[in-house]
Amino acid sequence: MSIGLELSCERRFVPQALLDALASRFGSRFSVAQSVREHHGTDESPYQPMLPDAVVFAESTEEAAYVARLCNEHKVPLIPFGVGSSLEGHVLAVEGGISLDLTGMNAILKVNPEDLTVTVQPGVTRKQLNEEIRDTGLFFPIDPGADATIGGMSATRASGTNAVRYGTMRENVLALEVVMADGRIVRPGSHARKSSSGYDLTRIFVGSEGTLGIITEITLRLYPQPEAISAAICNFPTLSAAVESVIQIIQMGIPVARVEFMDEWAVKATNAYSKLNLRESPLLLFEFHGSPASVQEQAEAVQDIARDNGGRDFDWAMLPEERSKLWTARHHAYFAGLQLRPGSVASTTDVCVPISCLADCVLETAQELDQAPFPYTILGHVGDGNFHVMMLLDPDNPSEWEESQALNRRLAERAIRMQGTCTGEHGIGLHKIEFMQLEHGENGLALMAGLKKTFDPNNILNPGKMLPAKSMQG
Template sequence: MDTLHLAQRPRPLPAGFLSTLQDYFGERCSTAQSVREHHGRDESPYPTMPPDAVVYAQSVDDVAWVARHCHAHGIALIPFGAGSSLEGHILAVQGGVCVDLSRMDQILQVHPEDFTATVQAGVTRKQLNDSLRDTGLFFPIDPGADASLGGMAATRASGTNAVRYGTMRDNVMSLKVVTADGRVITTANRARKSSAGYDLTRLFIGSEGTLGIIVEVIVRLYPQPEAISAAICNFPDLDSAVRSVIDVIQMGIPVARVEFMDSGAVRATNQYSHLTLNESPLLLFEFHGSPAAVREQAETVQQITRDHGGLDFEWAERPEDRSRLWTARHNAYFAGLGLRPGCRSSTTDVCVPISRLAECVGETARELDAASFPYTIVGHVGDGNFHVLMLLDPDNPAEWAESERLNHRLVQRAIEMDGTCTGEHGIGLHKQVFMRAEHGDDALDVMRALKAALDPRDILNPGKILPAASA
């Protein structure tokens, strides 16, 4: 199966449907080619697959209205947040209507005494944290891109803080969701726990817009740490760096973040962010807590890294220095592209049990060293998750084919190690082919039954997550 060159299979729009959309949305409905193309591509390696029309929702009623009408006519409906996905999640493989939620950007309620915030789906993580600045609270999930909270819930995002604070699955208390036929449901209340019925919140988290459209999110907040300290540590080789992380996690040291960058990623980061980091495998740590706790954590971790050949920590204690380091880490994707100007990136991720991480990363790097194209490896290695950037000539089909073979071997390796084909990117289009190997046919049948029950006309982000039953 060629997973990179899928053809669009549009469903024709019925006569008069565009006029109906334009009558309701007015100037908030666009069929301009540039707008459609912007909403028909993401950071995946796929070609642009634009919808037939884009509507900009400003309210739950807007989303419910377009869902009812698309459901009545069997028209594909694709939700769009910030467009930063990596696996083809938002591509309109069957044409249809894209509902852009970016204008639903209101922070509806903050309950500091309960450590919760209620936001519309288009609110971004930076926007939420900026609004919380004077409350002493923050929202910790940080996937790097300034993603929308609705999109982060839909893809079960995580990021650099997941080793301490968990993922979106752990930090969403409730959702408001528009169903395929335009009903509006609330999955839970703000109580910190409940045993009332099916856990609908978790059902929609990670569903990638295929079961319902998330329009509001209630998230957990956390107190700002009393003290924060960050440090970098270089290593003579990749294996030493990763084994240091394994020892740190297995000792139960509550690091807030621990990120890995291989030599290529460090070199790209230096060029892109104008830094002077030592260009060898590197770990980037952050510690949260009281001053005494932070100092104790750092001293213990530094001793572990020394035991594995790591150099002494280089500290970044001032907020501006920490921000510069983490901004550079978050820009590792764009930095990597700079290693090969004009390239396209095929970006993949896997996650394995922490005890198998060094083996998985090491075998992956050895295979990539023999590839005909450059690559980088970065990772949220504190929870066993790492990412590979394969930098490809867009006009060289042989490189694309080679990258797909390497990606397949990487995923097979991770699944054989009792891991998963994706720790945080999600499935979208690119990783459908791995769902059977990870879950098995019976589990996929259950997923298809859920999809059929909630979206019987298959209008919600069709063609994503689930492989065809006969595939």
């Protein structure tokens, strides 16, 4: 069972003529089966499924454009779908309509090792990409916990553990192909590393959560696999000692590739789920990339800072399989957390603040959470000032849901008050809509609504997401 949601929108009428046209064009790649619709109306958020009226499995840009044209003509919602790993309700069909499954478009179209770029279809997942390019000596660093699709990651401006060194999807998408609401195709960006030519349409689509266009091709930056990699675990007596260390590391400009925080409960959950035996106190996971000498130098500098803050000596994960085990465990922290309270549902939040506010923001949040009647974990990509709270709720107890949402609200407000953002990497979806006005102001929201109306005048693309309904009425 999962949590319901009060919505201000209604399902739209989907004419039979539209369904007939799609059925005739797509044959077995069109479905109204309950199980298929359920799969496409569900994600990793705690919300109840909301089913699309039908699902189309596209295999080409032209097919996506055909579906867009048809939906636009009939003013029927169209929701791009990857692997459904959203935590914020991005793919739920709150107004019904057509789910456009892009997982069949999963070809790596062109690797350009000389340019350190690759062009992929949107259904390629991040792990698939890295497996297929391994021989080139290059890799793609962006790694949200889930094995998400590159299309979905572009649409939510995803990041992950490597962002502190390599940036987010914002910095790593060079060019796109996008199907617009009316079926027109645009190709923003170029394969050059920089450009001053025209408005930055690429960055408009990156993070637009399927509301401005359907991403059908992505050109990404790649990076040489580091000559040397080492990973280390450092335990701290307190949460604040760990966070203070991170602040000093960033301020020193030490180019750590990863620096991840886990609180004691996240460590316990990870030990149980991933069969590790990490010391159960707040800890930082580090990874260092570079030449052997520079990796050693970075590690020594970081160890010194950690020690000054009461951190223990590093435990090293030197071998590739040890590192892989460690990072896989980190990526499974979400599923591990769920096991802290069997039968629970998770409500996750994700804020990002300036690093000078990180300690205060984490500590105030932890103090509030300590009063709550449910277990929680805190973990995060703290090198960016980004952390997550996972609250484990009894699905049969509405008061827990309400309390979690009050905590979520205070956390988002705290982050915004500290000149941060209500979401560092999960996106707005349904869950964070209520904070858009506070974060961006009335005028900022009006600009976003104007943008939406220009790009999608019939509001067919993933309607009901990101923008508050009232901003769309202006």
